[in-house]
Amino acid sequence: MHLDPDQLSVRDLYQWMIHTILPRPIAWISTLDRSGRTNLAPFSFFMGVCAKPPTLMFCPVNDRFGKPKDTLLNVETTGEFVVNLVPTRLCESMNLTAASLPHGESEFDRFNIAPQPSSVVAPPRVLGSPVSFECRLDRIVRISEGPAGGNVVFGRIVALHVDDAVLGENGFPDVTRLDLVARAGGDLYLHRGETLRMQRPD
Numbered sequence: 162m163h164l165d166p167d168q169l170s171v172r173d174l175y176q177w178m179i180h181t182i183l184p185r186p187i188a189w190i191s192t193l194d195r196s197g198r199t200n201l202a203p204f205s206f207f208m209g210v211c212a213k214p215p216t217l218m219f220c221p222v223n224d225r226f227g228k229p230k231d232t233l234l235n236v237e238t239t240g241e242f243v244v245n246l247v248p249t250r251l252c253e254s255m256n257l258t259a260a261s262l263p264h265g266e267s268e269f270d271r272f273n274i275a276p277q278p279s280s281v282v283a284p285p286r287v288l289g290s291p292v293s294f295e296c297r298l299d300r301i302v303r304i305s306e307g308p309a310g311g312n313v314v315f316g317r318i319v320a321l322h323v324d325d326a327v328l329g330e331n332g333f334p335d336v337t338r339l340d341l342v343a344r345a346g347g348d349l350y351l352h353r354g355e356t357l358r359m360q361r362p363d
């Protein structure tokens with residue numbers, strides 16, 4: 162099958178991308194608005210970028226009216242955010258926070274998700290997340306404008322929290338102890354998959 166992007170609607174292109182670019186890690190992102198109210202939402206167009214300086218990125222698209230999502234607005238306003246990773250036991254809470262609440266209404270409060278203070282930035286972390294990256298805004302790259310328009314947010318990691326309980330024998334997090342949920346296409350998620358070890362060639 163061959164697909165020509167120019168012949169597909171944005172909706173279909175999105176479906177093809179989320180059914181092929183996978184599994185995707187989920188960044189559960191906490192921010193504050195200009196009044197200090199908390200916001201929390203998941204983003205699976207998310208990846209690490211480099212370690213020098215430690216940088217990650219995520220992609221909040223504009224909503225169907227062409228407006229920026231609250232997370233993007235808050236990051237632009239405050240220059241700070243926290244990426245929390247999502248273990249299986251928190252996946253249903255994570256899913257709830259994808260709801261579009263009115264600007265300023267906190268998903269932490271609405272869905273009874275417990276925050277805990279960050280150490281460097283103002284937005285709180287999610288209690289129970291095994292890994293949280295506290296970030297300061299590096300830059301935002303605008304890919305396109307209007308409905309579904311793309312934005313790439315790059316963040317500098319200024320603090321990293323890792324639950325000691327997920328550490329493996331080599332001192333780094335063990336993938337099975339982390340028990341992270343990954344997103345697939347549609348409503349599907351992957352969790353507790355089998356691991357495969359392969360040595361890289363020199």
Ligand SMILES: Cc1cc2nc3c(=O)[nH]c(=O)nc-3n(C[C@H](O)[C@H](O)[C@H](O)COP(=O)(O)O)c2cc1C
Nearest residue numbers: 202203204205206220221222230231232259260261
């Ligand atoms: C698992 C998951 C992954 C998501 N990934 C993205 C994403 O990468 N980009 C995006 O714009 N929206 C994504 N969404 C939808 C947003 O979470 C949703 O639009 C949310 O309401 C945005 O919240 P905010 O307005 O508080 O920022 C995702 C939703 C779920 C459940």
